[in-house]
Amino acid sequence: MERVRDVSELPKAHLHLHFTGSMRPATLLELADKYGVRLPEALTDALTGGEPPRLRATDERGWFRFQRLYDAARSCIREPEDIQRLVREAAEEDIRDGSGWLEIQVDPTSYAPRLGGLIAAMEVILDAVDAAGRETGLGMRVLVAANRMKHPLDARTLARLAVRYTDRGVVGFGLSNDERRGMARDFDRAFHIAREGGLLSAPHGGELTGPASVRDCLDDLHAARIGHGVRAAEDPRLLQRLADRRITCEVCPTSNVALGVYEKPEDVPLRTLFEAGVPMALGADDPLLFGARLAAQYELARRHHGFTDRELAELARQSIRGSAAPEDVKTKLLGGVDDWLAADPA
Template sequence: MERVRDVSRLPKAHLHLHFTGSMRPGTLLELAEKYGVHLPDALTSGEPPKLRATDERGWFRFQRLYDIARSCLRAPEDIQRLVREAAEEDVRDGSGWLEIQVDPTSYAPMLGGLIPALEVILDAVERASRDTGLGMRVLVAANRMKHPLEARTLARLAVRYRDRGIVGFGLSNDERRGMARDFDRAFAIARDGGLLAAPHGGELTGPSSVRDCLDDLHASRVGHGVRAAEDPRLLRQLAERGVTCEVCPSSNVALGVYETPGDVPLRTLYEAGVPMALGADDPLLFGSRLAAQYTLARRHHGFTDGELAELARQSIRGSAAPEDVRKKLLVGVDEWLASEPTEPAGS
């Protein structure tokens, strides 16, 4: 029987994981009981909720479930638990570096304000990194549904706390709302302050939103970016500039961007030379974590162990990890590939 290597032992970097969406389902249930929050059946059934966000009603339902889950994070100890458990899950999946994405304004009302909320989050990340051995940093994301002036405030705050573990600045929520160029000043503030630019684009809308991220926000990474596969010229541009796409296959299928895992254009991006970093996005809602994305690439797209190793390298190179951490992880990838396959090929 043909055997393959265990993808959970493949060193990798995780560059697309949202804060509340990283929560364990069991933790959500416990916190909801603690605070008397009624959870809809979609969050208590033990199965990922049925989602389809390609229309406004579907996106509203997805956002509503996310907001309900976030409302269960009310105290510093809840934040610490979430971050520690997210780190533990990543270590279990072979991650050596995690950049967790958060909009601190969402947690400010329950944690005493914007700055206290950010400091609670950064303290939790520092502690979880120390306790688990996982390299862990923060990417602050603005909400494109809010006014661009709020994004500028967040960008200045992110730069101010750069020495506390913030490495990048993003732009999330429904990419069909708000123009990327409306947030160009916020991204300029972030870039001038030494943060990498990693806005969302190219998931719910087409290649033009990826191009806007490049042209208007000067992105060095793009959250998702899969719709670039529809534009060969854009693919060449991404490859030539070395812009990493944070591709989240399970998320793409769960939200209805693609019908099946085999429809996600991993091969198209890979063969065009576009760097990719596979990510789990929101495991709480999509039902799978980081290693499962590599398994998906193997099962549905025929990625060999050598190609999976290259995907892991691309994730590491696209990260904000210090050079010594990158080197260590890259050596680990080579060692993984040199090891004997132990798993049945169908695993």
């Protein structure tokens, strides 16, 4: 049997991890108990050792169910110390999985009502990220994400806020939630504000809807990265465009299956994107709900798509190159990838 290297020791960057969705199950259960929150049965079953919920978010009812579970989890984050714990534990989990750089995605409006307003919430989050980075040694930054389900004027407010904190660790601006709602072009002004302020454009697209949503992110929002982007595999010309422009797709295989975008892990078009030359950064998306963190995505690529250690190393390099990490951090991590590949398999 061929020996393979431990993917949890492969240096990598994590570019697609949502704030609430990064929580450890045990932490959510403790916080729910602390605040007397009754969690949905489907969520408690999953958190206590059952299978992650199959949500079928490709239909409206399935997405509503996913959002209900996510909102229930978010309702348990109420105090600054909860934010601090969530971020520190997310950093610890990433380090355990070999991550040397994490860009965690957050919509601060979700936490503003309990934390004293939008600015106060943003500062609590950034303080927590700064503290976790110092305590764990992980390079951490923040990507502020607007919500497609809200008015585009709200996105402009968030873009201005994000630009205000570029010197405190905000590196990008995103657009999340159900991509079947809210045209990308409706948010073009918000993304213009963000780009003019020096932020990387990284909207979600090509997950619940097809290649057109990826094209919209490129044409209307001038995306430098695409959150998900897997449906681009259905359009060879779009794949070529992504490859030629070196647009990194933040691909989250476990999430794609859990949300019903693909039926089985082997259906996720990792090979199609990889062989087309599209840069990828594997991500865990919402491990709280989907049950798998970062290293598991690399294991999935190995087990279900036959990625060799050399190919997994290239995936790690692509994640690092696609990140907003400083050049010296990228150089160090890329050197670590080479060392991992040069080492004999255990």
